[in-house]
Amino acid sequence: MSERILGYxxxxxxxxxxxxxxxxxxxxxxxFKARLVRLICGDDSPEGPxxxxxxxxxxxxxxxxxxxxxxxAGSYIWVTARQPFDLPNFTIQAMIWPTLPGNGKPQAxxxxxxxxxxxxYALYVGEDGxxxxxxxxxxxxxxxxxxxxxxxxxVYAVFDAGTGxxxxxxxxxxxxxxxxxxxxxxxxxxxxxxxxxxxxxxAWNDDKFAAAHFNGKIDSPRVSARALxxxxxxxxxxxPLDVELAQYVVAAWDFSRGMSTVKVTDVSGNRYxxxxxxxPTRAMTGWNWDSTDFSWQSKPEHYGAIHFHxxxxxxxxxxxxxxxxxxxxxxxxxxxxxVWQKTPDGGKIEDYIPFFVRPARxxxxxxxxxxxxxxxxxxxxxxxxxxSWWFDELASGKFxxxxxxxxxxxxxxxxxxxxxxxxxxxxxVCYSSHLRPILNMRxxxxxxQFNADTHLTDWLEKKKIPYDVITDDDLHAEGVxxxxxYRCVMTGTHPEYYSKAxxxxxxxxxxxxxxxxxxxxxxxYWRIAYHAGLPGVIEHRRxxxxxxxxxxxxxxxxxxxxxxxxxxxxxxxRPPNMLVxxxxxxxxxxxxxxxxxxPESQDPRAAFIFEGIGVDEVIGDFGTxxxxxxxxxxxxADTRLGTPPHALIVAAATDFPDTYHWVNEEMNHTHSxxxxxxxxxxxxxxxxxxxxxxxxxxxxxxxxxxxxxxHDGYKNNVSRLTENVVKRFVDPTxx
Amino acid sequence: MIKIDPTSAHSTALAQQFKAAPFGPYSAxxxxxxxxxxxxxxxxxxxxxxxTPYQEWRLxxxxxxxxxxxxxxxxxxxxxxxxxxxACFRARWQEVVGKPCPVK
Numbered sequence: 001m002s003e004r005i006l007g008y009x010x011x012x013x014x015x016x017x018x019x020x021x022x023x024x025x026x027x028x029x030x031x032f033k034a035r036l037v038r039l040i041c042g043d044d045s046p047e048g049p050x051x052x053x054x055x056x057x058x059x060x061x062x063x064x065x066x067x068x069x070x071x072x073a074g075s076y077i078w079v080t081a082r083q084p085f086d087l088p089n090f091t092i093q094a095m096i097w098p099t100l101p102g103n104g105k106p107q108a109x110x111x112x113x114x115x116x117x118x119x120x121y122a123l124y125v126g127e128d129g130x131x132x133x134x135x136x137x138x139x140x141x142x143x144x145x146x147x148x149x150x151x152x153x154x155v156y157a158v159f160d161a162g163t164g165x166x167x168x169x170x171x172x173x174x175x176x177x178x179x180x181x182x183x184x185x186x187x188x189x190x191x192x193x194x195x196x197x198x199x200x201x202x203a204w205n206d207d208k209f210a211a212a213h214f215n216g217k218i219d220s221p222r223v224s225a226r227a228l229x230x231x232x233x234x235x236x237x238x239x240p241l242d243v244e245l246a247q248y249v250v251a252a253w254d255f256s257r258g259m260s261t262v263k264v265t266d267v268s269g270n271r272y273x274x275x276x277x278x279x280p281t282r283a284m285t286g287w288n289w290d291s292t293d294f295s296w297q298s299k300p301e302h303y304g305a306i307h308f309h310x311x312x313x314x315x316x317x318x319x320x321x322x323x324x325x326x327x328x329x330x331x332x333x334x335x336x337x338x339v340w341q342k343t344p345d346g347g348k349i350e351d352y353i354p355f356f357v358r359p360a361r362x363x364x365x366x367x368x369x370x371x372x373x374x375x376x377x378x379x380x381x382x383x384x385x386x387x388s389w390w391f392d393e394l395a396s397g398k399f400x401x402x403x404x405x406x407x408x409x410x411x412x413x414x415x416x417x418x419x420x421x422x423x424x425x426x427x428x429v430c431y432s433s434h435l436r437p438i439l440n441m442r443x444x445x446x447x448x449q450f451n452a453d454t455h456l457t458d459w460l461e462k463k464k465i466p467y468d469v470i471t472d473d474d475l476h477a478e479g480v481x482x483x484x485x486y487r488c489v490m491t492g493t494h495p496e497y498y499s500k501a502x503x504x505x506x507x508x509x510x511x512x513x514x515x516x517x518x519x520x521x522x523x524x525y526w527r528i529a530y531h532a533g534l535p536g537v538i539e540h541r542r543x544x545x546x547x548x549x550x551x552x553x554x555x556x557x558x559x560x561x562x563x564x565x566x567x568x569x570x571x572x573x574r575p576p577n578m579l580v581x582x583x584x585x586x587x588x589x590x591x592x593x594x595x596x597x598x599p600e601s602q603d604p605r606a607a608f609i610f611e612g613i614g615v616d617e618v619i620g621d622f623g624t625x626x627x628x629x630x631x632x633x634x635x636x637a638d639t640r641l642g643t644p645p646h647a648l649i650v651a652a653a654t655d656f657p658d659t660y661h662w663v664n665e666e667m668n669h670t671h672s673x674x675x676x677x678x679x680x681x682x683x684x685x686x687x688x689x690x691x692x693x694x695x696x697x698x699x700x701x702x703x704x705x706x707x708x709x710x711h712d713g714y715k716n717n718v719s720r721l722t723e724n725v726v727k728r729f730v731d732p733t734x735x
Numbered sequence: 736m737i738k739i740d741p742t743s744a745h746s747t748a749l750a751q752q753f754k755a756a757p758f759g760p761y762s763a764x765x766x767x768x769x770x771x772x773x774x775x776x777x778x779x780x781x782x783x784x785x786x787t788p789y790q791e792w793r794l795x796x797x798x799x800x801x802x803x804x805x806x807x808x809x810x811x812x813x814x815x816x817x818x819x820x821x822a823c824f825r826a827r828w829q830e831v832v833g834k835p836c837p838v839k
Contacts, residue, residue: 028736045788045789046789054812219823384801386777386782387776387777387778387797387801388799389776390775390776392777393773393777394770394773394774397759398758398820399773399782399783399823399827400777400780400782400783401783401784401785401792401816401819402782402783402784402785402795402805403785403788404785404788407784407805410797410801410805411802411803411804411805412802413801413802414802424801444788446747590759591758591759644753657759657760658759658760658766659759659761659763675766677760
């Protein structure tokens with residue numbers, strides 16, 4: 001596949017006066033061009049409204065020198081001090097839980113080795129999966145015994161400069177019959193080790209870069225300025241350090257300290273602290289975790305492990321190519337930097353790099369706000385479910401079908417993953433950031449999340465309904481204050497991931513008289529955390545239950561960023577029904593179906609919704625997302641789960657085929673009545689209810705709904721119904 | 736557990752049902768057949784590659800690991816997604832059953 005021009009911004013949301021920095025990688029050399037566009041609609045499908053954007057004169061218009069900027073994936077720890085680890089005699093040791101031993105690549109555990117100069121030393125898992133030590137130009141020393149994946153080992157290397165001997169070994173924590181629990185190997189080193197590079201954990205140096213990334217957990221790494229005996233090595237596993245041996249310890253890193261940060265703390269007293277790069281996963285069960293506690297905050301000493309991956313990526317760290325100071329008169333909305341290069345054959349490669357402009361803080365320029373679900377965009381960022389999910393085709397009901405973005409991400413493994421994916425070692429991805437190109441958060445891509453949400457901006461523009469844009473990032477940071485200026489808030493089509501601050505803010509808004517139009521389905525489903533200090537990154541754990549892409553390991557349900565339990569909001573006592581009446585019921589991605597009005601739709605309370613729509617009218621038997629307004633992911637009401645008792649189910653869709661699958665969190669015991677053709681809970685409810693202080697909620701219950709708005713030149717009953725609701729919801733008259 | 740018998744008239748009938756309606760609705764037996772063909776990771780198996788959005792599809796195959804080129808068939812180009820799904824069905828049948836799908 002040909003290379004792409006790519007970019008990202010340092011922020012997704014900006015107010016007038018904010019500076020947005022654009023970071024571009026342009027592969028063709030020479031120059032690239034850029035301009036600002038306001039995005040109206042990104043759906044370029046044959047049946048859709050068509051791609052629509054408006055050029056906006058701005059300071060970014062122009063031509064820029066092209067350069068390729070690299071992406072350096074893989075996590076590790078960099079210990080700032082260097083000289084203290086250049087030791088004549090030493091012991092390096094750690095507890096490790098390797099996940100990809102024998103993957104054909106070296107995987108460094110700790111040391112100063114620099115592959116570029118061939119100097120320094122490192123203990124690592126060799127290409128063949130055996131514990132190995134390398135120092136300077138000496139031949140590697142290997143135990144010759146392959147490590148088992150996902151087992152805890154104590155590993156060490158002991159060097160005695162007086163004899164020139166190095167002894168390496170591992171002790172397996174879980175004994176198996178017929179398997180040697182302790183293994184060691186001793187050899188003489190004839191050549192000098194040399195100076196090496198930075199002291200790294202979970203990688204080694206390749207000049208100024210990190211290489212040989214470790215896959216798996218590392219716990220309790222230690223460096224001692226003495227050739228320790230095996231029994232002494234074992235005595236240094238625990239903290240506090242052995243009183244007798246502490247005098248020899250140069251560094252003892254305790255990963256259970258500062259688990260919410262990138263700081264790595266040396267508790268030896270020498271303060272040789274480090275920092276983690278590319279966000280390896282913290283708050284992971286350690287070698288000594290014994291299930292006495294499941295929260296790392298309650299028993300941090302059992303959470304002294306960090307899980308490293310060779311495909312971790314937090315921040316690409318690209319240089320800025322151009323900046324935009326948001327002008328005071330720039331209308332709130334969805335914007336993109338459109339960047340492009342001409343190809344030698346006369347063609348063009350281009351990218352649209354989105355960001356969201358909101359009004360000045362505390363103000364509104366319209367009574368309606370479109371709440372852009374940026375947290376959910378991050379959750380899906382660069383997802384590669386086709387390769388990550390063994391059940392992808394069973395879940396989707398289709399043979400796997402790769403589009404150009406899927407293929408590019410498959411062929412270029414360094415773009416970082418989504419929380420739907422597994423790392424190369426099969427462990428789930430817990431962190432996702434926007435400080436990298438996100439190829440599926442773009443116009444002209446699949447009608448999912450960002451691009452599907454442009455059906456809403458397109459419809460609002462077409463109907464000339466004034467609106468502002470705000471984002472999840474703003475909602476999390478500023479709470480209900482960001483909503484207060486608006487009479488009505490409209491969600492995106494799939495606002496699935498919510499932090500507690502976000503959910504609290506929306507609940508306070510509706511309880512305080514605000515009106516909420518929930519324009520999608522499977523919303524408010526998963527609990528996430530934003531990082532308090534690091535920008536642009538969320539965390540999620542696939543805890544306990546729900547439609548999970550992967551399982552969190554036992555003891556790892558609590559997020560490192562905040563200490564909160566992750567997983568479903570329904571399992572955290574806040575089912576989505578409490579906020580929007582509906583909750584995720586089923587999903588299927590082959591076809592969508594229409595709604596039918598219910599008797600409750602004739603309740604005078606709901607009359608405004610159906611003005612101009614017949615009692616027997618089929619609603620939404622059309623649309624660009626599956627051919628119907630109800631589909632893809634669907635919600636249903638259930639008073640047992642928190643749907644308000646006075647809620648009106650005003651329309652419902654029930655004719656779902658077998659390719660729709662019921663959510664598993666409602667399935668307390670396995671059975672085969674799980675599909676749309678046999679399970680009555682596979683249904684989609686459209687709902688309305690009033691909230692305290694004159695507020696109200698309208699729920700579509702369907703992700704496909706937005707794809708029906710533009711049908712027949714926007715003259716259709718889904719569009720009419722939506723317009724009826726908007727008009728009433730922006731009317732200040734209390735419900 | 737049921738097995739796909741490529742020589743049976745029933746299996747042939749199920750393949751014909753899928754060919755006639757590649758996106759369903761599926762009978763219970765076609766559902767079961769598809770579950771057998773779709774169980775497991777697709778890496779290394781035949782999948783569909785959309786080579787021109789909404790217009791053109793081909794069969795293809797991912798390499799053994801991420802970071803390597805996807806193999807895209809040069810021999811057959813489909814301008815109908817249903818036809819690509821049918822071709823993928825036949826290829827997957829061969830991969831899972833070990834014998835050709837009896838329906839052309």
